[in-house]
C-alpha cells in the first residue's frame with residue numbers, strides 16, 4: 001500500500017488548482033487524492049490530471065468538500081475567502097492538515113482559522129514562495145534600521161483578472177515593515193490615493209496596485225528619504241513557485257503539532 005501523503009485540492013479547476021495538480025504529480029512522497037470545485041463549476045466530473053495537462057490521474061473533480069477533507073491527509077485551498085471558515089471547520093472535524101493560500105481574508109476568517117488550529121495543523125500564507133518569504137525578512141530588517149524619515153511605499157502589479165487589492169503579498173510586506181518599525185499596519189497604512197489627498201503622513205506605509213496583462217506577481221518595497229532610495233523587489237514569472245511552497249507546507253505540517261503556522265515556520269526562518 002502507498003505511504004504517499006494524500007493531498008486534496010479545493011478549486012482544482014482554477015489557475016492555482018491546476019498548478020497544484022501538476023506540482024503534486026511531480027513531487028515524490030505525495031499524491032493527489034481528491035479534487036473539488038464549487039457547485040455548478042463547468043469542470044465537475046472531469047479528471048483533475050487531464051484538466052491540468054498531465055494526463056489522467058483517475059481523480060474526478062466533485063463538489064463535496066466534506067468528502068474531500070474526510071478522505072485526505074492534507075487539503076490545499078486557493079479559492080475564495082467566502083469558503084475559508086467552512087473549510088477550516090471541516091479540517092478541524094477530520095483533523096486534516098489545511099493549507100490556505102487564498103488572499104483577501106477578513107478578521108472573521110482568521111478567527112475561524114485560529115479556532116480550527118486547536119485541532120489540526122494549518123498553514124496560512126498570502127504568498128507561498130520561498131523568495132518572497134526571504135524578502136519579507138529583509139524588509140523587516142531594513143525597516144528596523146531606518147527611522148520614520150524614510151517613507152515606505154509598496155508597489156505591486158498583477159494580471160488583469162485579479163479581484164482583490166492590494167495583493168496579499170503587498171500586505172505581507174507591509175506587515176513585515178510595520179513589525180520592523182514597531183507600529184500597527186492598520187493604523188499607519190495609506191491606500192488608494194486619488195485627488196487632493198494632502199501631503200503624505202510621516203511614518204505611514206503606502207500601497208499602490210497596478211493591474212494588466214498576465215503578470216503573475218511583481219512587488220517592490222521602496223524606502224525613500226531625502227536624496228536616496230532603497231528598493232527591494234521580487235518578480236514571480238510562474239505560479240509553480242506558489243504551488244511548490246504549498247506542497248512543501250503540506251509535507252512539513254505532517255510532523256507539526258496542531259496550530260496556526262506561516263511560511264516562515266515551514267521554511268525554518270523563525
Ligand code: NAD
Pocket residue numbers: 010011012013014015016017036037038039041078079080083100101102103104125126127128129168242
Ligand atoms: P482562480 O479564479 O483561477 O481559481 C479559483 C478557483 O476556486 C476557481 O476555479 C473557482 O471555481 C474555485 N472555487 C471558488 N469557490 C469554491 C468553492 N466553494 N469550492 C471549491 N472551489 C471553489 O484564481 P487563482 O488565480 O487560482 O487564485 C485563487 C486564490 O489564490 C486567490 O485568492 C489568489 O489571490 C490566491 N493566490 C495566492 C497565492 C499564495 O501564494 N498564497 C498565490 C497565487 C494566488
